[in-house]
Amino acid sequence: MFETGFFLLVVVALTALGEARLEVYFSLFAVVHFASSALFRPRRRWFDVSGVGLFVGFCYIVMIKVLEIIR
Amino acid sequence: MRLDLGDPYTGLGLGLLVFGAPFMLYSHYVLQMVTFTALGMACVILGSVALLTPSSPVPLDAVRVLMDGAYVNIEALLEELDLREKAVYLSRGGRVYCFVPNGEDFDLGGSLRLVQDDGLLVFPPGSELIGLGDVSSEAGVEDALTSVLVDYLEACDGVRAVVTGDDVVVSVSKPVMGGDYPRVRLCMGSLPVNVGGVVLAHMLGEGVRFVDERVADDGVTARFRVIRVG
Numbered sequence: 001m002f003e004t005g006f007f008l009l010v011v012v013a014l015t016a017l018g019e020a021r022l023e024v025y026f027s028l029f030a031v032v033h034f035a036s037s038a039l040f041r042p043r044r045r046w047f048d049v050s051g052v053g054l055f056v057g058f059c060y061i062v063m064i065k066v067l068e069i070i071r
Numbered sequence: 072m073r074l075d076l077g078d079p080y081t082g083l084g085l086g087l088l089v090f091g092a093p094f095m096l097y098s099h100y101v102l103q104m105v106t107f108t109a110l111g112m113a114c115v116i117l118g119s120v121a122l123l124t125p126s127s128p129v130p131l132d133a134v135r136v137l138m139d140g141a142y143v144n145i146e147a148l149l150e151e152l153d154l155r156e157k158a159v160y161l162s163r164g165g166r167v168y169c170f171v172p173n174g175e176d177f178d179l180g181g182s183l184r185l186v187q188d189d190g191l192l193v194f195p196p197g198s199e200l201i202g203l204g205d206v207s208s209e210a211g212v213e214d215a216l217t218s219v220l221v222d223y224l225e226a227c228d229g230v231r232a233v234v235t236g237d238d239v240v241v242s243v244s245k246p247v248m249g250g251d252y253p254r255v256r257l258c259m260g261s262l263p264v265n266v267g268g269v270v271l272a273h274m275l276g277e278g279v280r281f282v283d284e285r286v287a288d289d290g291v292t293a294r295f296r297v298i299r300v301g
Contacts, residue, residue, distance in 0.1 A: 003117065003120060004117055007116070007117060008113070010109075010113075011109050011113060014109070015106045015109075020105050022099075022105050022108055022109065022112075025108075025109035025112065026109075026112065029109075029112065029113060029116055033120070042124050043124070044123045044125075045122075045123050045125055045222075046123055048123065049119060049123065050116055050119040050120050050123065053119075
């Protein structure tokens with residue numbers, strides 16, 4: 001519930017601010033997911049696949065940004 | 072991981088995934104709208120989170136410690152009465168009892184007195200779990216074992232059951248063995264095997280005798296024999 005509410009909040013807030021970069025949305029989704037996982041520590045049937053996906057995506061975005069800065 | 076389609080979170084997760092993934096792709100490539108793409112992405116993430124979250128969280132460590140504690144009493148009783156024979160799991164009135172005989176000749180059709188002439192009747196710690204896990208009479212033996220041992224108790228990674236005539240072989244992979252209770256293990260099997268015997272007796276509706284168990288590196292294989300109770 002917490003995660004759902006915050007995801008919606010992220011989308012509404014960033015849209016209202018006129019944010020058009022998808023990676024910003026993705027990064028904030030990752031932050032919300034890991035924050036809610038750390039806060040509530042929900043039981044999982046399996047290992048956190050969605051967390052792994054978000055982490056890998058987040059690392060990819062950071063890597064692209066770092067490469068942009070270096071160039 | 073086994074998906075239980077009756078679980079509301081599983082239904083919600085699948086619904087979000089089925090809606091979110093095409094919506095995200097359509098918004099990104101056709102509509103080219105970041106807001107809708109982000110909404111689709113949120114649906115996909117929430118769907119996968121919902122799929123991975125069981126709807127009935129149980130404090131598993133506490134359950135296992137309580138079950139472990141219950142074995143102490145049984146171990147003490149078995150040692151006190153010096154019982155070494157293999158136990159028979161009996162299903163009666165929706166409950167499963169465990170009869171540990173004191174010799175090869177015993178009568179299973181008798182009363183439910185705890186201390187009997189030919190053995191001891193105990194309540195195995197897993198007997199109440201069958202009321203909590205998804206153990207319906209329509210389900211197969213392997214499904215019922217998986218529901219109780221893997222999904223509910225998380226006592227192992229997986230269960231396989233092979234029924235051949237009156238013999239049932241149950242293979243439990245990567246089990247949580249619990250404390251060391253040698254007499255319980257000798258008579259009734261280790262924790263997952265014990266719970267497996269309870270589920271088998273409940274599912275088959277007959278007496279199921281524990282024959283033996285073999286412990287390997289990554290699992291336990293136990294043999295049971297179905298006994299017709301007259």
